[in-house]
Amino acid sequence: MSFIHIKGLEFSYVNEFEEPPVKNTVLKGIDLDIEKGEFVAVLGHNGSGKSTLAKCINAINLPEKGEVLVDGLDTINEENLLPIRKRVGMVFQNPDNQIVATIVEEDVAFALENLGVEPTEIRRRVDEALKTVGMYEYRMHAPHKLSGGQKQRVAIAGVIAMQPECIVLDEPTAMLDPKGRSEVMKTIKMLNKEKGVTIVLITHYMEEAAQADRVVVIDGGEKIMDNVPQKIFSQVSVMRNLGLDVPQVTEIADFLKNSGYDISNEIITEDECVDALYALLTKK
């Protein structure tokens, strides 16, 4: 069985302050399987249910119907709570709201302290995690003195110190400047390629989604598309109708193709675009 197995997942928020309580169904039967070592991006516009889905993966939200299995462990079973959260780490949008301690290294140690790991082992793993994200020199700093990108890397270090098999990132770059964004993306890709960590990246930046192995598009609580990024983004008009963008380079390629030029619209990176344009121009 796949590492994360989601079947017929339904979830709704209930607003109990209204009379009668208002039920807002956010996820309407999602099926999704994620294999170990995959890098999956989840796309969807605001309110599509993508964050809710992310929280279902590590048992913050429990399914109303259907099931979510992580490494064979059912999230509905309370005994599985810690083992699941140990396997699936989560990083949120606002770096300020996920740093607990007043010193960087103490914060990275937080999860390990919760899990009751031996102090010497904590020390070793904290140093390793900080080195992995390139924040080792900052280990004695106060978090509020760091930049947004650095804070988010500390948050990632706090998660990878647990040595999870999968990390779910809920719009980790939404509050960062372009520099911070590229720092974080580089770290995420490195974790996936070098450490073999399964990544589920929730985002609304198409350029980030284009770097994944696979893109899942969610709309109105349902899975609309699930394919490699090339196949997803080449459907420019479908994406537009969903209120989503495509990477700039794909847009150019698509425009050229529609204007009758012989160019593939399955272009998602700048390098591919440059090559294709060069080929197009030298051919004539």
Add this chain to the structure above:
Amino acid sequence: MIKDMTIGQYFPGKSPVHRLDARLKILLTIAFIVMLFVADDIKGLGVGIAFTFITFIISRIPLKMMFKSIRPILIIIIITAMLNLFFVHTGTPLVEWKFIKITDKGVETAVFMVVRILCLIVGTSLLTYTSSPIDLTDAIERLLSPLKKIKVPVHELAMMMTIALRFIPTLLEETDKITSAQKARGADMETGSIFKRAKALIPILIPLFVSSFRHAEELALAMECRCYHGGEGRTRMKQLHFKLIDLWGTLYLVFFFAGVIVMNKIG
């Protein structure tokens, strides 16, 4: 800038007083307070003064900062002195005028009390000057941990302190932003009576209040994701070990404490 404000009154340094284990420092401070109250005459107190003075010199805390911590309680010191001066009527009278009667015993008690309070303030503020708030929180948690047996939520209290310390800079920064935003919309915070200015703070406090709830909710979620489940079965990365310097610190206090007792016996 509001952001540069220091939290607490920690004055970073590398003096032997700074390097003492925070747990020990708290215990030594308590012993120091006891010592000051055990001293029952001016000679015993002299030893206490010597201890306070030497420790202060060793800690290399600027004199200016020490004055800052004495200033708020100046009133209390003056009142104490007055009360003792005018209401102690034993001993030989020095001045007698109408209902005012000052005796030599009265003067002695007044000086004694003032010096004792000053030593108390200087000695105890050395604790907060030489240990960071984090170390203190940690030390308090560990010192109080036996109370867990009688269901005192020691870990929870310490965690609350840590989070409060962590969020002070964040909230300050936010206050700054909200203030600018409200000013940009024409809020007037500098003019008018004190009531008017206090009222002008409301549009700042309410957004701040709302956003702290949001911070709290998200932080709780992030903590849960990192397997937080209370203090049970929790380990700590930083193990506190008593070092040689802690032994010296203890001996140093024991020496002075013995001095106070000897002085009491002689006197």
